[in-house]
Amino acid sequence: MTASDLRHVDDVPRAAAELFEEVMRASVEARGRFVVTLSGGSTPLPCYRQLASRRGLPWRHTWVTWGDERFVPHDHPDSNAGAARKALLDSVPVPEAQVLAWPYLETPEASAELHAARLREALGGEPVFDLSLLGLGADGHTASLFPGTGSALRDELTLSVRPSVTAQARLSLSAPALSRSRVVAFLVEGEGKRTALEATLAGEGDLDRYPARAISALERLWVLTDLPDLSAA
Numbered sequence: 001m002t003a004s005d006l007r008h009v010d011d012v013p014r015a016a017a018e019l020f021e022e023v024m025r026a027s028v029e030a031r032g033r034f035v036v037t038l039s040g041g042s043t044p045l046p047c048y049r050q051l052a053s054r055r056g057l058p059w060r061h062t063w064v065t066w067g068d069e070r071f072v073p074h075d076h077p078d079s080n081a082g083a084a085r086k087a088l089l090d091s092v093p094v095p096e097a098q099v100l101a102w103p104y105l106e107t108p109e110a111s112a113e114l115h116a117a118r119l120r121e122a123l124g125g126e127p128v129f130d131l132s133l134l135g136l137g138a139d140g141h142t143a144s145l146f147p148g149t150g151s152a153l154r155d156e157l158t159l160s161v162r163p164s165v166t167a168q169a170r171l172s173l174s175a176p177a178l179s180r181s182r183v184v185a186f187l188v189e190g191e192g193k194r195t196a197l198e199a200t201l202a203g204e205g206d207l208d209r210y211p212a213r214a215i216s217a218l219e220r221l222w223v224l225t226d227l228p229d230l231s232a233a
């Protein structure tokens with residue numbers, strides 16, 4: 001993530017929905033399907049709701065998973081899958097077999113292991129995504145790769161982590177797994193994220209402190225933000 005990846009927009013959810021549709025159509029045109037990892041958190045929800053109201057999108061050729069999940073049942077108010085189903089998936093015709101939510105098993109480890117197997121079965125041994133949407137926490141975390149946990153340095157396909165700062169254990173794709181996305185789009189909205197974004201942009205390395213620095217893309221990485229005047233690196 002560098003300053004050249006920044007794209008200043010007035011409306012982050014709308015810009016994200018435009019990018020989503022652009023990559024979706026291009027992916028289906030080129031390869032017959034669109035594979036996307038959705039982000040959790042609150043920032044992307046208006047984007048998901050806008051996508052739900054768009055017409056003529058190739059949802060039947062779409063595969064959906066999540067970059068991370070809280071270790072809770074899908075009907076729990078904190079579930080990323082539950083939030084995205086309510087905002088988007090309940091309103092569009094993605095075949096249920098093509099929605100790969102993180103399973104909620106006895107342990108986070110078991111959930112991560114089964115999710116990896118399902119991803120590999122559906123997408124191949126080293127899954128490649130067409131688009132990954134990601135957020136940025138005020139502490140610099142992205143997906144469930146939290147600073148100081150070592151998770152941004154791990155390279156398994158799926159991780160189960162127990163950050164001290166979260167209410168629940170977390171499940172996450174690793175940085176290398178997320179980076180096997182043709183396009184990555186960080187959605188960073190509001191002054192509360194300025195410090196984290198400027199610190200992440202200010203250098204390279206120190207990935208455990210700045211996990212978002214561990215994310216790259218196969219073709220293009222965007223940072224969609226409404227923050228003006230970001231301090232240069």
Ligand code: 6PG
Nearest residue numbers: 040041042043135136137142143
């Ligand atoms: C999650 C997300 C997480 C999120 C950031 C930003 O499960 O919460 O994956 O990484 O993207 O915490 O969250 P907001 O968009 O709510 O600020």
